Amino acid sequence: MHIFGLFITGYQVAFVAVAGLTVLAAVGVVLVPNILRAALCLGVMLMGVAGLYALMNAPFLAVVQVMIYVGAITTMIILAVFLSNRVMKIGFFQAVYNPLLAAAAAGVMFLFLLVTVANSVWVQGIVEKTPATKDVGVQSVATALLQPYVFPFELASVVLLAVLIGAVVIAKEDTADES
Amino acid sequence: MELDLLIKLGLELGKIVVIAIVVLIFMMVAVLYMVLKLRWVIARIQSRLGPNRTGPWGVLQTAADALKLFQKEDIIPCGADKWLFTIAPAIVFIPAYLVYVVVPFGSGLTAQSLNVGIIYLSAISSISVIGIIVAGWASNNKWSLLGAFRGASQLIAYEVPTILAMIIPVLITGSLDLNEIVSSQGGGIWHWNLFHLSGWPMLPLAFLMLIIAGLAEINVAPFDIMEAESELVAGFNTEYSGMKFALFFLAEFAESFTLSAIVVTLFLGGYQPPLHILGGQLTGLAFSAVSLFWFMFKCWLMVLFIMWVRSTLPRVRVDQLMNLSWKALIPAGLVNLLLTGAYVVFWMPK
Structure with a gap:
């Protein structure tokens, strides 16, 4: 339909709404003083990202995003907050000790991302103002992971294994200290 | 042309709303009956009678309980x-x-x-x-x-x-x-x-x-x-x-x-x-x-x-x-x- 002389599709409206919600929640994560509320904002933000995946016709990525990031990671963060009782009792203050340095670091990161995004091939889909027509199914994800990208995929799992073993080692040392 | 699109969109939204309401009603009714059934089953297993006073065989018991819950004060x-x-x-x-x-x-x-x-x-x-x-x-x-x-x-x-x-x-x-x-x-x-x-x-x-x-x-x-x-x-x-x-x-x-x-x-x-x-x-x-x-x-x-x-x-x-x-x-x-x-x-x- 036409609004203010611009041609706007329903898809664009939905995209802007979900993206706006995601950005708002992300701002909330940084600015909300209460740490549990900030964690909840993080949950909403991650749901927003899942919504964006769904809008881009990647349903598998969207549900996996919800399962891993919203269901597991956010819960883990909240559990960690529970364990650190001190943080929970005192109103958590998200201080910025050096605003100039923080702004500079964020600016560099933003520029880096902007350059990467602008130079990528997949920017074409956005230019055409339509969702990707081909449904990115489970099988194409599996083929991509296990054929051209099998090395980085396996490398990621080795890193995760190292983290797991590290966690076990740290936990073991703690029990040894108690006894 | 534009009107056609809007009517289509409206129909689609209407369909979604109807499905959502049907699912919600199914869920409510199923839960009402499941609570009743649970109390009957547990009563049978523990050799008790269970709810049998409200309505015939006590079938209105959970409806009455739900009504009571709605009337309760909302305490924060x-x-x-x-x-x-x-x-x-x-x-x-x-x-x-x-x-x-x-x-x-x-x-x-x-x-x-x-x-x-x-x-x-x-x-x-x-x-x-x-x-x-x-x-x-x-x-x-x-x-x-x-x-x-x-x-x-x-x-x-x-x-x-x-x-x-x-x-x-x-x-x-x-x-x-x-x-x-x-x-x-x-x-x-x-x-x-x-x-x-x-x-x-x-x-x-x-x-x-x-x-x-x-x-x-x-x-x-x-x-x-x-x-x-x-x-x-x-x-x-x-x-x-x-x-x-x-x-x-x-x-x-x-x-x-x-x-x-x-x-x-x-x-x-x-x-x-x-x-x-x-x-x-x-x-x-x-x-x-x-x-x-x-x-x-x-x-x-x-x-x-x-x-x-x-x-x-x-x-x-x-x-x-x-x-x-x-x-x-x-x-x-x-x-x-x-x-x-x-x-x-x-x-x-x-």
Whole structure:
């Protein structure tokens, strides 16, 4: 339909709404003083990202995003907050000790991302103002992971294994200290 | 041209709203009856009479209870975090409602068939744990906080074995779409995944794992340590009353129907009739109706089974619960996954 002389599709409206919600929640994560509320904002933000995946016709990525990031990671963060009782009792203050340095670091990161995004091939889909027509199914994800990208995929799992073993080692040392 | 588009959009939205309302009404009615049935079943098992005063045989008992809940004062404790305390029941209830979107109630009776249906189910139901944690923390009550803490560790521990068990029939079928998993089990009881013994003998192990882990995921006895009334008053929902408590209650029973629906869909043939002559020869709308009946029938048997378990087994301790998941279910699930993967790649008849 036409609004203010611009041609706007329903898809664009939905995209802007979900993206706006995601950005708002992300701002909330940084600015909300209460740490549990900030964690909840993080949950909403991650749901927003899942919504964006769904809008881009990647349903598998969207549900996996919800399962891993919203269901597991956010819960883990909240559990960690529970364990650190001190943080929970005192109103958590998200201080910025050096605003100039923080702004500079964020600016560099933003520029880096902007350059990467602008130079990528997949920017074409956005230019055409339509969702990707081909449904990115489970099988194409599996083929991509296990054929051209099998090395980085396996490398990621080795890193995760190292983290797991590290966690076990740290936990073991703690029990040894108690006894 | 523009008007046409708007009318189409309106019709589409109207369809979505109607489906949402039908699912919601189904959920309410099912929960009302399940609560009544649970009280009857537990009473029978404990040699009591159970509710039998309100209406004929006591059938109006839960309706009366629900009415009482609506009239109750909505209390927010003065030490509580008002915002989080208010949204927590919604965070628990909404996922419990959203999972009904992909459940194949009958042939052609799915609100929205997704090609990632089974992952959608487990992803959406994993959200509700956040609501439980938030409810426990926002209440500012030590029983609530303890219950929430237990709940978080329990739900994280049991999500992995649930998914490991659900993957097995997915591997055998080769599809994540619930409708395809059901249609692959058509043709009689010996084609159902659980009884398909000429196929792959590890499926019953996955079935058992799904039931055990699923009971822990939906937080009913013997795994109800986050509510444990003899230890924690009522756990994470101790401070809740009125409508907010009703939402927790509704979500809990809705989840136990969802578990039944998942087990029936993955292992017990979904909406397929047990014998071909019991409705398999029908087509179109007639088959939809018959398949709806079979799905509901199997789900009610599963719901009765859950009630039987929860009224007979004693509650486990926290450490036993953790050991069961991390030391027994997850290793068994991983071995089963490996064996099933090898079977699918090397031996399964194509």
